[in-house]
Amino acid sequence: MNRFEYIKAPSIAEALDMMDSTVPEAMVQKTDGSARVVKAGGTDLLDLIKEGILEPGRLIDLKNIPGLDKLSFDKEKGLQFGPMVTIADLEKSKEVKQHYPALYQAAAHAATPQIRNMATMGGNLMQRPRCWYFRSNGHHCRKKGGTTCFAQIGQNQFHSIFLTNVCPCVHPSSLATALVAYDGKVELTGPEGKRVLPLSEFFTPSNVDVTCENVATNQEIITNIMLPPVQDSTRAHYIKQGQRESYDWSMGDVAVVLQMDGKKCRDARIVFGAAAPIPLRRESAEEVLKGKSINEKVIEQAAEKALEGATPLAYNGYKVHLFKTLLKRTIMEAAS
C-alpha cells in the first residue's frame, strides 16, 4: 500500500472542496500519487490500493459527516437512504424486508456478513469492477488507460454476455440490480447544488466510456438513494447465483418487479446483474409480460426474449442458460 494523507471531512461542502479526482480518474489520468479521492466504507478502495492499481495522495473520509447514514421509509414517499447506510442496515431494516423484498434479498446475499457490516451503499454503487485483469497490477487493460482487453482473449468465464465489444467486465454491484428494478434514483451533490438521476442513467456502459462505470464527476458525491413507493399491486423477487453461497461474487443475478392486477401483469421491470458492464434492463422481456396473465408459456417467452442479442465470450456461454433459468424462477417467485 502506498502512503497517503487522511482526513475526516466535517461536511459535504468541505469534502467537495478537498476532492479533486474520482477513483477512475486517479487510476488513469492522475496517477502521480497526488489524487484526492473520497472514501466511504473503504472496502473496495483499500482493495484497489492493496493491489497497487490505485495510489491516492489523500483519502477524504465521509464517515464523520452527519446525516449520511439515515434510512427512512414512508408509504407515500417510498424508501430513502444516505450513502453511508451499510448493506447490513438494509438487510436489517424491517421496512426494506417487508416493502422491498428484492432489495432485501440482494442485500442478504451480498458478500459476507462482515463486509455487509462495513460496506456502504454509496461505495457499493461507486465500486470498481472485479475483472481479474483489471484488478491485476500486471495488466494495463483498457479500463486502466491501456489499449488491450485481456478478458476478450483470455479467461472470461465470469465476464459479460451483453455489451462485450470494448470491455466485457460486469458491474460488480448486485444491490444495483434490485435498485434499478425498483426504478431507484440517486442524488448527486456538487458545489453548484444537487442533481437527481434515475439509476438507469447513472451507470456508464464501457462502449460509452471504458475507464469509468458511472457519470459522477470529481466534483460530486452521492448524498441520497431513493426508491419510489410500492403499490399494493407490486410483486418483486431477486435471485443471485454464485459458485458458492457466501463470500462470492455473482455469476448472474436477476431482479424482477411486477405490477399485478390479479393474475394479469400490468407493468414489469426486469434487470440482469453480472450480465453486462452496467445493471442491464431487459425491456424486450418486460414487453412480453405486460398485459398478460403470468403462466409458464409467457415466462418461457420472456426468458427467450431476454437473452436475444447476447454475445457470450469463449468461456461464458453457460451464462445464457443460467440467466434464462434465473429469470424464469424469479418471475415465478415474484408472481406467486
Added chain:
Amino acid sequence: MKNDSKERSPEKKKQGVSRRAFLRGAGMTTAGTVALASGMLSFKPAEPAPAKTALMGPGETEVSLTVNGQQRTLWIEPRTTLADALREHLHLTGTKVVCDRGSCSACTVWVDGTPVNSCMTLAVDVDGREVTTVEGLAKDGELHPVQEAFIEHDASMCGFCTPGMVMSCAGLLERNPNPSLDDVKLATSGNLCRCGTYPKVFDATLAAAKKMK
C-alpha cells in the same frame, strides 16, 4: 526480549524463549538499529490529540482507541490497517491475517460490538471507537463459553481460522442468545475454514448458547 523474560516464571525461563517472543525481540532489535542509524529515534511529542478534522499523515499520526476495554494510544501511518495495528503495534496476535482482502474473515474483530474484517479497516477509521479482539473475550481468567465449547467440541483443526470464527460465533450470541442452526451458519458464512470443521463449529456454538442461558 528483556521485558518478555522479566514476565516469565522461573520454570518457563528454563524452557527458553518462545517463538513469538523471539520474533518480537528480533524485530525490535532490527527496528532499533534502523532508527539509530538514520537518527530517527526521536521522542514522541506530548501534544494534545489532533482535532477530528485535522489532516493526518502520510507519516505517523496519533490514534486512540479502546481495545478490549483498555484505552490505547498508537502512533501509526494512516495506511495502517486495524489488523496490523493490533498485531504489529499492540502485539495482539490472536487476530489472524490470511487473505488480507476481506474474503476469509480470519481477521474478524468487533468494532463497537459489530463483527468486521480488521484487514479491510483502516486503524484511523476506528479512532475513538471500541475494538474487541479474541483476546478480549475471556473475563477474569475464564474463557468465553464459545471458546470453552470450541475446545469441548474439538471445533478447530489447523486452528488458523479459529479466532475469527470464535468472534463471529460469540458476536452472534451477543445479538441472538437463542440461535437456530441456520443462524449459526449465516453468522459464520463469511469465515473460510479450509479444513472444513464447520459442523463442529455449529455444534459448539449451539452448545455455548444453551450453556449461556
